Amino acid sequence: MERLSTTGIVGSGVLSDDTNPRDWERRIAERSEQLYRLKLLRKLLVVWLFPGNLLLAAAVVVGPVLWRSGLLAAVLAGALVASVAISGRLLYREHLAVRGAESELRALECANREELLDELGSGDLLGAQRYYRAQLPDIIERHRSEARRDRWKENILQVAIIGGSIIAATVTAVAMSIVEFGWAAVGISLLVAVSAAFSGYAKYRERALGWQQAADALEREYQSVELRAGRYRRFDNDDEAYAEFADTVEALRNEQVQRLRSTVSGAIGQ
CATH class of the missing domain: 1.10.287 (Helix Hairpins)
Structure with a gap:
């Protein structure tokens, strides 16, 4: 290797x-x-x-x-x-x-x-597959970390949109009697509009959901292969079970990559 x-x-x-x-x-x-x-x-x-x-x-x-x-x-x-x-x-x-x-x-x-x-060693395929499974919790945690990060970004944008809308309405009402505050109403309204547009473009909520779903699916495979549950109950030896496990995990990770690309390309196409 x-x-x-x-x-x-x-x-x-x-x-x-x-x-x-x-x-x-x-x-x-x-x-x-x-x-x-x-x-x-x-x-x-x-x-x-x-x-x-x-x-x-x-x-x-x-x-x-x-x-x-x-x-x-x-x-x-x-x-x-x-x-x-x-x-x-x-x-x-x-x-x-x-x-x-x-x-x-x-x-x-x-x-x-x-x-x-x-x-x-290059000939110990089962050992490599077992090690691959042992590394899966780190991958799962990274997926969940990405989900938390995207949810955090989405929450920040929503706070800016909701809080900015309330402040903009208040400032607009004040500007009716104090003309000098008209520029503030315009600025805050612009901030709200930009935040709303960026939230729709980035699609942080959809991305967070995709990362979380991938993490949950990988965790199910992680538990099932050792317990011989689900698809792994039909295998009598570790070689076949871990070969199926590696193939399934790679398919799930590839599916997550394709889903993320689809979300990004969909946002760009809007």
Whole structure:
């Protein structure tokens, strides 16, 4: 079996030339924990950038009306501009950090898998199939992670649409008596329209449902092959059962890829 090239991984410091295979699990666990923390911070920044700044925008509109202060309006407007700029920049930096950590984690996992497959030997097909099943929980978790990510994006857009619509209606009513707030009503209405259009284009809800369905289907196969349930009850030996299992899992993963492509192409065609 051809070994996976890890030159880029070694050069980046993720792996060293004398990496001990026994240390890979520890390194993968450490990298996974780092990735979890980065993603958590990114979620907090998303909350700050979208709902947080939306509430601050509402304060910019409502505050001066309640307290009749032009100075307050200027201070709140400056705070809004600064908040959007800072949160946007921090979110972008955190996004790059998450992508880097994900790439390093995938590199570690790939190198670890190749090493273990080499240890099994080229003739141990059943061992390779069993190892393939052992790796399936990681694939399932990634599918569910993608589903959670798409649901999170959809929820953010819905908050912007619903909250923005309420604020836009309030500002429009205020603008009937205070003409200066007309521009705010236009801006917030534009934000709502853009959010609604992007939500319809990206189809995050459909994508999240597809990822979740694929994860559930893979988990059923994962449990069934060991319990000899469902389609696997007719097999008397591991060779046939695990061959069927590998074929079914690959078919399910290919189906998910085709479904995702269909969703994206359908959004583009609209």
